[in-house]
Amino acid sequence: MQDKPATRLYVEDDLAAGRTLGLDHTRAHYLRHVLRLEAGAAVALFNGRDGEWEARIDGFGKGWCSLTVGECRRPQNRERDLWLVFAPIKRARIDFLAEKATELGVTALRPVFTRFTAVTRVNTDRLFANAVEAAEQAERLSVPRVFEPVSLEDLLADWPAERRLLVCAEAGPARPIAAALGEIARDPAAGFEPWAVLTGPEGGFARSELDGLAKLPFVTAVGLGPRVLRADTAALAALACWQAILGDGEDRPPVRSFS
Amino acid sequence: MQDKPATRLYVEDDLAAGRTLGLDHTRAHYLRHVLRLEAGAAVALFNGRDGEWEARIDGFGKGWCSLTVGECRRPQNRERDLWLVFAPIKRARIDFLAEKATELGVTALRPVFTRFTAVTRVNTDRLFANAVEAAEQAERLSVPRVFEPVSLEDLLADWPAERRLLVCAEAGPARPIAAALGEIARDPAAGFEPWAVLTGPEGGFARSELDGLAKLPFVTAVGLGPRVLRADTAALAALACWQAILGDGEDRPPVRSFS
Numbered sequence: 001m002q003d004k005p006a007t008r009l010y011v012e013d014d015l016a017a018g019r020t021l022g023l024d025h026t027r028a029h030y031l032r033h034v035l036r037l038e039a040g041a042a043v044a045l046f047n048g049r050d051g052e053w054e055a056r057i058d059g060f061g062k063g064w065c066s067l068t069v070g071e072c073r074r075p076q077n078r079e080r081d082l083w084l085v086f087a088p089i090k091r092a093r094i095d096f097l098a099e100k101a102t103e104l105g106v107t108a109l110r111p112v113f114t115r116f117t118a119v120t121r122v123n124t125d126r127l128f129a130n131a132v133e134a135a136e137q138a139e140r141l142s143v144p145r146v147f148e149p150v151s152l153e154d155l156l157a158d159w160p161a162e163r164r165l166l167v168c169a170e171a172g173p174a175r176p177i178a179a180a181l182g183e184i185a186r187d188p189a190a191g192f193e194p195w196a197v198l199t200g201p202e203g204g205f206a207r208s209e210l211d212g213l214a215k216l217p218f219v220t221a222v223g224l225g226p227r228v229l230r231a232d233t234a235a236l237a238a239l240a241c242w243q244a245i246l247g248d249g250e251d252r253p254p255v256r257s258f259s
Numbered sequence: 260m261q262d263k264p265a266t267r268l269y270v271e272d273d274l275a276a277g278r279t280l281g282l283d284h285t286r287a288h289y290l291r292h293v294l295r296l297e298a299g300a301a302v303a304l305f306n307g308r309d310g311e312w313e314a315r316i317d318g319f320g321k322g323w324c325s326l327t328v329g330e331c332r333r334p335q336n337r338e339r340d341l342w343l344v345f346a347p348i349k350r351a352r353i354d355f356l357a358e359k360a361t362e363l364g365v366t367a368l369r370p371v372f373t374r375f376t377a378v379t380r381v382n383t384d385r386l387f388a389n390a391v392e393a394a395e396q397a398e399r400l401s402v403p404r405v406f407e408p409v410s411l412e413d414l415l416a417d418w419p420a421e422r423r424l425l426v427c428a429e430a431g432p433a434r435p436i437a438a439a440l441g442e443i444a445r446d447p448a449a450g451f452e453p454w455a456v457l458t459g460p461e462g463g464f465a466r467s468e469l470d471g472l473a474k475l476p477f478v479t480a481v482g483l484g485p486r487v488l489r490a491d492t493a494a495l496a497a498l499a500c501w502q503a504i505l506g507d508g509e510d511r512p513p514v515r516s517f518s
Contacts, residue, residue, distance in 0.1 A: 077485075096355065099489075100492050100495070103486055103488050103489060103492045104486070104488075104492070104496065105484065105486055137487070137489065138486040138487050138488065138489075139485075139486060139487045140486055170512055171512070171514070174511075176503070176508045176509040177503050177508060178503040178504045178508050179509070182441070223508075223509075223510075223511050223512075224499075224502075224503070224508065225364065225502050225503070225506070225507050225508045225509075225510055225511075225512075226336075226398075226507055226510035226511060226512055226513075227362055227363070227364055227397040227398060227399055227512065228396070228397050228398045228512045229362050229363075229397065230358075230362060230396065230397075233359050233362045233363070233495075236359070236492075236495055236496070236499065237363065237495070237499035237502075237503075238499075240483075240495065240496035240497075240499040240500055241499055241500055241503045243483075243484050243496075244435070244436050244437040244483070244484070244496075244500045245437045247484070248484050248485055249435045249436060249437050249482075249483065249484045250435040250438070250482075250484075251484055251485035252433075252482050252484075252485060253429060253430070253484075253485055253486065253487045254485075255430075
């Protein structure tokens with residue numbers, strides 16, 4: 001059993017013992033008026049680089065909060081490099097997708113416009129805010145990077161050759177996801193290669209898109225069973241299977257106290 | 260390419276060629292005023308027993324719609340028997356969970372009150388309505404049964420001995436989910452046994468609950484990686500892995516037309 005601060009916050013500042021840092025208005029308000037914390041209260045901080053640190057609230061002012069960093073609680077870990085490349089979907093579902101994909105350990109969220117993508121604008125700030133909140137809750141030590149949207153064509157033209165791409169194909173030739181990933185998992189380096197999962201929009205991929213993807217050397221097209229999954233469900237199912245079979249599914253959460 | 264009605268509806272009536280059936284006010288309104296369908300338009304019907312049938316709208320009246328059943332389009336399939344047993348969570352998330360679990364093929368949704376479950380009432384009609392809508396969208400031929408909530412104690416006291424239970428354990432001893440399910444999958448009967456996935460509330464299981472579960476002969480406790488997942492995420496991740504490794508992950512959706 002570990003005595004731990006209940007509140008975890010992502011910050012951009014460097015973290016080291018004795019450093020003092022400030023929080024912006026939104027987060028200061030949250031600590032003071034939502035969580036009703038007072039000077040002296042402990043929170044945990046992480047920035048994606050320096051591990052997790054305990055910090056104490058020095059005090060609040062008008063629209064700010066000052067914290068002093070204490071001890072390191074967890075060292076930074078090495079995460080599997082897994083992007084989620086996804087056709088953007090409408091607002092409530094994209095919020096949800098950003099949250100769940102962060103919980104499932106993606107290191108980047110990359111919106112991509114495909115032929116049948118109906119959504120034309122993506123609020124990347126909002127995606128990032130959802131990812132931050134999810135990372136704080138999930139005891140992650142990092143927050144996924146959020147890329148600006150690009151077309152599928154441009155994405156593939158610039159694709160880094162060493163990054164493998166798992167395409168969730170609701171139609172056309174595809175292998176069952178567990179068989180495809182299970183075979184790849186027999187190579188001990190597999191989970192440490194960079195990977196990405198690609199999911200289409202609600203209308204699915206165009207046949208020409210799936211045909212084009214199938215020809216690329218870094219692509220593995222997989223099926224997710226007999227039901228037609230919504231775009232967000234397909235993404236989550238593929239990410240969950242990837243982590244379980246190729247990723248960090250063997251690791252356990254940091255020790256939590258039992259009540 | 261298959262010419263298919265875009266609208267699928269779950270009905271309770273028996274389905275056979277030539278039968279006439281009526282829809283209630285809500286669904287009649289949906290067809291007439293949301294989808295703007297007219298007499299003569301085709302829809303697809305399923306009831307969880309008789310497969311999927313094409314039907315034509317005979318006409319609309321005040322608060323009703325009459326349909327005549329035509330040809331059978333898909334025979335009823337045999338589904339893997341997989342319950343989701345879950346501590347109820349708050350409203351938006353429970354709607355979402357019912358939707359996603361239905362897409363992922365559960366045959367029953369069983370709310371269960373655990374020691375740290377904060378939600379005290381469950382609207383099972385609402386859960387069922389969410390499941391119906393998800394089944395219609397997912398091209399499923401059935402809708403999961405929704406049970407009334409019971410306590411974990413009562414659930415386990417009446418547990419059918421032949422049904423295996425996959426417990427998502429965020430703490431305590433547990434095997435990685437892919438390893439545990441992969442080992443079970445080597446038994447050819449495994450996917451055809453009845454199974455259930457159990458997930459706890461936002462506060463997690465009490466240690467005494469996890470200890471008690473671990474002693475039961477039908478329980479396999481599994482871990483889902485190093486991140487602390489929200490209750491809904493844990494359920495979806497476990498269901499996705501179960502279907503991929505032990506379930507119907509090798510099957511493909513019915514042929515869809517490409518635009």
